[in-house]
Amino acid sequence: MIISVASGKGGTGKTTVATNLALSMDRTVQFLDCDVEEPNAHIFLKPQIEQRKSVGIPVPEVNEEKCTHCGKCQEICAFNAIAVIKNKVLIFPELCHGCGGCSLLCPEKAIREVDKEIGIIQIGKVGPIEFINGKLNVGEAMSPPLIRTVKKSIANGKIAIIDAPPGTSCPVIESIKNSDFCILVTESTPFGLNDLILAVEVVKKLEIPFGVIINRFDIGDDKVDLYCKENEIPILMLIPFDMEIASLYSRGIPMVQEKKEYTTKFLDMFKLIENLRQQKAKEK
Ligand code: SF4
Ligand code: SF4
Numbered sequence: 001m002i003i004s005v006a007s008g009k010g011g012t013g014k015t016t017v018a019t020n021l022a023l024s025m026d027r028t029v030q031f032l033d034c035d036v037e038e039p040n041a042h043i044f045l046k047p048q049i050e051q052r053k054s055v056g057i058p059v060p061e062v063n064e065e066k067c068t069h070c071g072k073c074q075e076i077c078a079f080n081a082i083a084v085i086k087n088k089v090l091i092f093p094e095l096c097h098g099c100g101g102c103s104l105l106c107p108e109k110a111i112r113e114v115d116k117e118i119g120i121i122q123i124g125k126v127g128p129i130e131f132i133n134g135k136l137n138v139g140e141a142m143s144p145p146l147i148r149t150v151k152k153s154i155a156n157g158k159i160a161i162i163d164a165p166p167g168t169s170c171p172v173i174e175s176i177k178n179s180d181f182c183i184l185v186t187e188s189t190p191f192g193l194n195d196l197i198l199a200v201e202v203v204k205k206l207e208i209p210f211g212v213i214i215n216r217f218d219i220g221d222d223k224v225d226l227y228c229k230e231n232e233i234p235i236l237m238l239i240p241f242d243m244e245i246a247s248l249y250s251r252g253i254p255m256v257q258e259k260k261e262y263t264t265k266f267l268d269m270f271k272l273i274e275n276l277r278q279q280k281a282k283e284k
Helices: 014-024 041-045 070-076 101-105 144-152 172-178 190-206 223-230 243-250 263-284
Strands: 001-008 029-033 049-064 081-085 088-091 113-124 129-136 159-163 179-188 210-214 235-239
Touching: 001 014, 001 172, 014 029, 014 041, 014 159, 014 179, 014 210, 014 263, 029 041, 029 144, 041 129, 049 088, 049 144, 070 081, 070 101, 101 113, 101 159, 113 144, 129 144, 144 172, 172 190, 179 190, 179 263, 190 223, 210 223, 210 263, 235 263
Parallel strands: 001 159, 001 179, 029 129, 029 159, 179 210, 210 235
Antiparallel strands: 049 113, 081 088, 113 129
């Protein structure tokens, strides 16, 4: 089962939920940090990294001797990553999505693909948790191919917990698609509600069963709660504002390590997710 943890905006406690859920599980789980622009789950899980692998995408390289400057490659590129100017072909690797279209359609076979590193994946272990994260190179914009590489580690029959990037853009969709369930973490503020509504639209479009965790539920208003009730969205857990949790977070200590009652809460939430999934499967 693949459970992704997402949030419409940053700073809601998404990584806190993902890491503490993984640490609470009573069986082997895979943890995938797909927040590749700013991976930070390792700070809390402290895995022993055993492997590092470079991840690249194929970008075009033009053989000027073969090129007739016909302009076909520029026409086909939907990302403006290749431009034919007078007698020169310019390539902008940072815009290239590595789709291979230009090399396929070049009539002179003047384009070959060369690998360009966009980041790395790291694979490690901590207790029964198999840890995988992706780290995008600084200044690199192409996170979806790296996220896809991280997700290739998902093994059939295991529970995989995905820490998705914040927001509702392409990297989030790449991270959560094909999940069996998505946990949306929000907070009880007007911003929290606004971004939750956007995130709900995304998971509904992707037809992923989902539920909501309201973090710091006791210091905002009740609009998130009302929105969930009106829209029959299950509330999976309420986490109060707690200085001790905030202090543990600031020191990179998972809350379940010091506040043992949360282990049971996260495990109960996992059972609830299993039930909700079964219900959804029956409804289909
Ligand atoms: S399609 Fe091929 S031949 Fe035409 S401009 Fe591009 S690289 Fe040159
Ligand atoms: S590989 Fe695709 S994205 Fe990259 S330059 Fe060629 S057509 Fe554009």
